[in-house]
Amino acid sequence: MKAIQDLYAAEYAHCFGCGPRNAGGHHLKSYVDGDRTIAHFTAEACYSGGVPNQLYGGMIASLLDCHGTASAAAFLNQQRGRTPELGLPRCVTASLRIDFKRPAPLETQLTITGALQSIDRRKVWVALHLHAGEQLCATGEMLAIELQEPAQS
Ligand SMILES: CCCCC/C=C\C/C=C\C/C=C\C/C=C\CCCC(=O)SCCNC(=O)CCNC(=O)[C@H](O)C(C)(C)COP(=O)(O)OP(=O)(O)OC[C@H]1O[C@@H](n2cnc3c(N)ncnc32)[C@H](O)[C@@H]1OP(=O)(O)O
Numbered sequence: 001m002k003a004i005q006d007l008y009a010a011e012y013a014h015c016f017g018c019g020p021r022n023a024g025g026h027h028l029k030s031y032v033d034g035d036r037t038i039a040h041f042t043a044e045a046c047y048s049g050g051v052p053n054q055l056y057g058g059m060i061a062s063l064l065d066c067h068g069t070a071s072a073a074a075f076l077n078q079q080r081g082r083t084p085e086l087g088l089p090r091c092v093t094a095s096l097r098i099d100f101k102r103p104a105p106l107e108t109q110l111t112i113t114g115a116l117q118s119i120d121r122r123k124v125w126v127a128l129h130l131h132a133g134e135q136l137c138a139t140g141e142m143l144a145i146e147l148q149e150p151a152q153s
Helices: 057-079
Strands: 030-033 036-042 091-100 109-120 123-132 135-146
Touching: 030 057, 030 109, 036 057, 057 091, 057 109, 057 123, 057 135
Parallel strands: none
Antiparallel strands: 030 036, 036 109, 091 135, 109 123, 123 135
């Protein structure tokens, strides 16, 4: 199965967190998994926060940011009955609230999931969870908004 990010059009594929065309980026890959979305990521030791073996909060935000917008695009597509191969909506983060529940470890596989909360036209609310094994480390609530197409001349 293709990752959602691998369906982004070339001009939208340079995101630092998940763009396939950003050589220096993190290349997060998100997948549709039934009625939710899922991604896995293992952070290298250099992404340490201020406490030993504790992942930097900005990296957690980055993972939720990229997974959330990919999830929003996939959920909008599903609502519209479109297959991803026909093109994805272009969603950006309008707001992202994060609760850091427990430290997330370095050099350990993390699992990020997304679930659709609701859709109102271009607005998509996504619930996000980040786990290390069974441990819930962070939750997020995102409002993603579909970009409007530029006016045709
Ligand atoms: C095989 C072909 C495949 C084709 C694939 C094509 C595309 C691929 C898909 C996606 C790729 C795109 C990007 C993916 C890459 C990386 C993503 C990583 C995530 C990010 O890193 S992303 C960067 C950070 N992100 C920003 O840089 C956003 C800056 N911002 C803006 O660009 C505007 O702000 C925008 C566009 C968000 C809205 O602007 P706008 O002019 O379009 O719309 P407007 O302002 O009218 O808002 C409309 C309705 O949302 C409500 N609303 C707005 N903001 C709200 C808020 N904060 N809280 C609550 N409600 C809010 C309004 O109240 C109104 O509500 P209502 O309609 O009910 O009145």
